[in-house]
Amino acid sequence: MAQLEEVLRPQVWEFPPYPAKSIMLASGETMVIRQAKREEVPVMLKAAAALTHVERDFYDIVAARAYAELLGWLRYRVRDEYCLVGLIDGMLVGLVNGRSLSKKVGVSYHTIAMRRGLRIGAHLFASKMEYHVEYLGQQEVYIVAESPIGFRRWMIEYGLEKRPQVHHELGGVMSWSLTRDLYFAAKDRLVVGERPVSDELLEKSATITVLEDDALIQQVAGKLK
Amino acid sequence: MTEISAYTCKDCGKRTHVRHSHCPACKGTSFDEAPLSGKARLLTFTRVHALSLDYEDRHITLGIVEFEDGCRALGRLYVDDPRIGMELTAEIGIVRVHELEEVKGLCFK
Amino acid sequence: MLRDVYIAGCGMTGFGRAAGDLLDILEEAALAATEDAGLFSEIESVFVANMGAGILNHMSGLGSALVDRLCLYPTPAELVENGPASGGSAAKIGAYAVGSGAVDVALVVGGEKMRAVTGWEATDFVATLSHPQAEYIYGVTLPALAGMFARLYMEKYGITPEHLARVALKNHENGTKNPYAHIQQAVSLDGILNRPEAVVNNPWVAEPLRMFDCCPVSDGGAALVLCSKEVAEKTGKPLVKISGIGQATDTHAVHEREDPIELKAVQLAAKKAFEEAGIKPSDVDVAELHDAFTILEIAESEQVGFFERGTGHIALEKGETSLGGKLPINPSGGLKARGHPVGATGVAQLVEIAWQLRGDAGERQVKNARTGFTCNFGGFGNNVLCFVLEREN
Numbered sequence: 001m002a003q004l005e006e007v008l009r010p011q012v013w014e015f016p017p018y019p020a021k022s023i024m025l026a027s028g029e030t031m032v033i034r035q036a037k038r039e040e041v042p043v044m045l046k047a048a049a050a051l052t053h054v055e056r057d058f059y060d061i062v063a064a065r066a067y068a069e070l071l072g073w074l075r076y077r078v079r080d081e082y083c084l085v086g087l088i089d090g091m092l093v094g095l096v097n098g099r100s101l102s103k104k105v106g107v108s109y110h111t112i113a114m115r116r117g118l119r120i121g122a123h124l125f126a127s128k129m130e131y132h133v134e135y136l137g138q139q140e141v142y143i144v145a146e147s148p149i150g151f152r153r154w155m156i157e158y159g160l161e162k163r164p165q166v167h168h169e170l171g172g173v174m175s176w177s178l179t180r181d182l183y184f185a186a187k188d189r190l191v192v193g194e195r196p197v198s199d200e201l202l203e204k205s206a207t208i209t210v211l212e213d214d215a216l217i218q219q220v221a222g223k224l225k
Numbered sequence: 226m227t228e229i230s231a232y233t234c235k236d237c238g239k240r241t242h243v244r245h246s247h248c249p250a251c252k253g254t255s256f257d258e259a260p261l262s263g264k265a266r267l268l269t270f271t272r273v274h275a276l277s278l279d280y281e282d283r284h285i286t287l288g289i290v291e292f293e294d295g296c297r298a299l300g301r302l303y304v305d306d307p308r309i310g311m312e313l314t315a316e317i318g319i320v321r322v323h324e325l326e327e328v329k330g331l332c333f334k
Numbered sequence: 335m336l337r338d339v340y341i342a343g344c345g346m347t348g349f350g351r352a353a354g355d356l357l358d359i360l361e362e363a364a365l366a367a368t369e370d371a372g373l374f375s376e377i378e379s380v381f382v383a384n385m386g387a388g389i390l391n392h393m394s395g396l397g398s399a400l401v402d403r404l405c406l407y408p409t410p411a412e413l414v415e416n417g418p419a420s421g422g423s424a425a426k427i428g429a430y431a432v433g434s435g436a437v438d439v440a441l442v443v444g445g446e447k448m449r450a451v452t453g454w455e456a457t458d459f460v461a462t463l464s465h466p467q468a469e470y471i472y473g474v475t476l477p478a479l480a481g482m483f484a485r486l487y488m489e490k491y492g493i494t495p496e497h498l499a500r501v502a503l504k505n506h507e508n509g510t511k512n513p514y515a516h517i518q519q520a521v522s523l524d525g526i527l528n529r530p531e532a533v534v535n536n537p538w539v540a541e542p543l544r545m546f547d548c549c550p551v552s553d554g555g556a557a558l559v560l561c562s563k564e565v566a567e568k569t570g571k572p573l574v575k576i577s578g579i580g581q582a583t584d585t586h587a588v589h590e591r592e593d594p595i596e597l598k599a600v601q602l603a604a605k606k607a608f609e610e611a612g613i614k615p616s617d618v619d620v621a622e623l624h625d626a627f628t629i630l631e632i633a634e635s636e637q638v639g640f641f642e643r644g645t646g647h648i649a650l651e652k653g654e655t656s657l658g659g660k661l662p663i664n665p666s667g668g669l670k671a672r673g674h675p676v677g678a679t680g681v682a683q684l685v686e687i688a689w690q691l692r693g694d695a696g697e698r699q700v701k702n703a704r705t706g707f708t709c710n711f712g713g714f715g716n717n718v719l720c721f722v723l724e725r726e727n
C-alpha cells in the first residue's frame with residue numbers, strides 16, 4: 001500500500017513562501033493575508049462546505065470546487081497547491097487558492113470572499129497574482145472564473161490576454177492569462193498591503209476561526225429582506 | 226459620415242445642440258439646422274470607470290464643451306490630460322457600440 | 335391645496351436585496367403603512383411609484399397589480415413614473431388627491447427591485463433617463479454627470495475629497511442605527527481615503543467620485559397613508575402634516591444649463607415648499623436630502639437654503655449635519671447607506687421624516703424634531719420635489 005500511495009502522491013516543489021501582509025479595509029478593520037498551512041485545511045473545509053449551499057453569484061460551484069481542491073491538498077492529491085487566507089482578528093473572511101503548473105506557469109483556482117462590500121475578493125485575488133509573479137517568479141498565470149461578474153471585473157481591471165490553446169483545469173474552458181507585464185502594469189492600482197506584519201497581528205492571525213454555518217451563509221448571501 | 230446638428234433660433238440667434246420646439250432663450254419656433262463642428266472650450270470632464278456592458282474599456286473620458294458660437298454639447302474626450310478651459314476640436318466618431326450597432330457622436334481631440 | 339393633508343401611516347421594507355419580487359415588496363410596504371395607520375378598507379385611491387419595472391422586471395401596470403394583491407379593487411389606482419423622483423411625485427399626487435377633497439384617504443407606495451439585474455445593467459438602466467441623443471449615446475451614467483458636476487463644484491468652493499468622504503462617513507454611521515438600511519457598516523476615513531489601500535478599497539467610479547461617494551443599488555419599498563385632518567385625528571397618532579410641497583423641472587441635458595453647478599430645480603422646488611409651509615429653511619429640525627452622490631448632499635444643503643453657498647462642506651466638517659448637530663441631514667443613512675431603490679426613495683424620505691417628527695426613529699432620533707424637510711432629486715436635477723412636514727400636536 002505504501003508503495004501504491006507513493007505512486008499516487010504528486011511530487012512537490014518546495015516553492016517559496018508568501019510573506020504575510022496587512023491591509024486596512026474601508027471599515028477601518030485590518031485584514032491579514034497570509035499563507036495557510038496544510039494542517040489548517042479542515043477549518044477551511046468547514047467554511048467551504050457551508051458555502052456550497054449558496055447559489056447566489058456562483059458561490060455553490062466555487063465553494064464545491066475549492067472544497068475538492070483543498071481536500072486534495074490535504075490528502076496529497078493535488079500537485080503544488082497553495083492557499084492564502086484573509087483574516088480579521090483570526091476570523092476567516094476570505095480565501096484564494098491556486099497551484100503551479102510548472103516553475104514558469106501558475107494556475108489560479110478560486111477566490112472566495114466571506115464578507116461583502118469591503119473588496120475582500122479584490123484584495124485576495126490581487127495577492128494571489130502577487131504571489132505567482134513576484135514570489136514564485138512565474139511568467140504568467142492561467143485564469144478563468146465561474147462567475148461572469150467576477151470574471152468581467154478581472155478581465156477589465158487587469159486587461160487579461162486570451163489563451164485559446166489552453167484548456168483551464170477548471171472545467172476545461174478557454175484560459176485567460178495574466179502575464180508579468182500585465183501584472184506590473186496593474187500593480188499600482190490593484191496590489192496593496194503592508195509588510196512586515198507586526199508580531200502582535202501575526203499572533204492574532206495564528207489560529208483560523210470561522211463563523212457558524214448559518215451565520216456564514218447569511219453573511220455571504222446577504223440578509224434577504 | 227453622419228453629421229451632428231445644432232439648431233440656430235431664427236429670432237434671437239441662440240444655438241443649441243439639443244432640438245427643441247421652442248427656443249430656450251426667446252421661445253421662438255423656427256430654427257436653422259447646421260452641422261456642429263469646429264473648435265470648442267472644455268467646461269468640465271470626468272473619467273468614467275464604471276461603464277455599461279457595451280464597453281470593454283477600463284475607462285472613458287466624457288466632457289462638456291462650449292463651441293465658439295456659444296453652443297454647448299457633451300461628448301467623448303480623446304485627451305490624455307484634460308484641463309478645464311483647454312481648446313479642443315470636434316470630430317464625428319464612433320462613441321458606443323450598442324446592441325451591435327455603431328453609434329456616432331461628437332469626439333473631442 | 336384646499337385642505338390640509340396628514341400622514342396617518344408609514345411603512346418600509348428593509349432595503350438591500352429582497353427575497354421576493356417587486357409585487358411582494360410593494361405589498362409588504364403597503365401593509366406596513368396601512369397597519370400603522372389602522373386604515374385599509376378606507377383607502378379611496380392608490381398611487382404606486384416605480385421607475386424601472388418595465389426594464390428591470392418585465393412588468394407594467396403596477397397600480398392594478400397592487401390593488402389586486404391587496405384585494406382593494408375597485409379602488410382607483412395608478413403608476414407614477416418620474417425617474418428617481420417617482421416617489422416624491424406619487425406622494426405629491428396623493429397629497430393633492432386628499433388636499434383637493436377628491437378623496438379622504440390615499441395610499442402611496444414606492445418600490446423598486448433593481449438587484450434582479452447586474453450592477454452594470456442597473457447603472458445602464460438609470461442612465462436611460464439621460465438625454466437619448468445628447469448624453470446616453472456617449473455612455474453617460476448618473477455617476478458621470480455627478481462627476482462633472484463635482485469637479486466644478488469642488489473647484490469653485492474648495493471642497494476636498496475628504497469633505498466628500500465625510501458625507502459617506504456620517505451617512506454610513508447613521509445607517510448603522512437604522513434597521514431598514516441597506517448598508518449597516520461604518521467606514522473609516524483611513525480606509526476609504528487616507529491609506530494607500532484606499533485605491534483598492536474605494537476605486538474610482540467617475541472622477542473625482544469614488545465608490546464610497548455613490549449610493550448602492552438596492553431593492554426596497556416604502557409607503558404612506560395620507561388623509562384629511564378629520565381622519566388623522568381618529569387614528570390617535572401624533573399629527574404629522576404635509577405643510578409644503580414644491581416641484582420644479584430643469585433642462586433634460588445637463589450641458590444646456592447656463593451654469594452647470596446651479597441646481598435650479600432644487601432651488602425652486604425648495605423655495606416653493608418653504609413658501610407654502612410659511613417657514614424658513616432655518617426653522618427645519620431634520621432633513622432628508624437626495625445624496626445619490628456625496629457631492630449632492632453638500633450642494634443641496636446649500637441650494638435648498640440651509641447654508642450659505644460654498645459653506646455646506648464647512649457645516650458638515652463642524653458636525654452641524656450629524657446626529658446631535660444643529661441640523662441633522664440624512665439621519666436614516668440617506669441614499670448612501672439606507673440605499674436607493676429609485677422608485678421608493680422619495681417615499682422613504684417622507685417615511686423617515688414622519689418617524690422623526692413622531693419620535694419613532696429609535697437610536698437615530700433627532701431630539702424634539704417638529705419640522706422636517708425632504709428633497710427628492712430626479713434625473714440629474716431635471717425634476718425635483720421638496721416637502722415640508724410639521725408635527726402639530
Ligand SMILES: [Zn+2]
Pocket residue numbers: 234235236237238239248249250251252253
Ligand atoms: Zn430664440
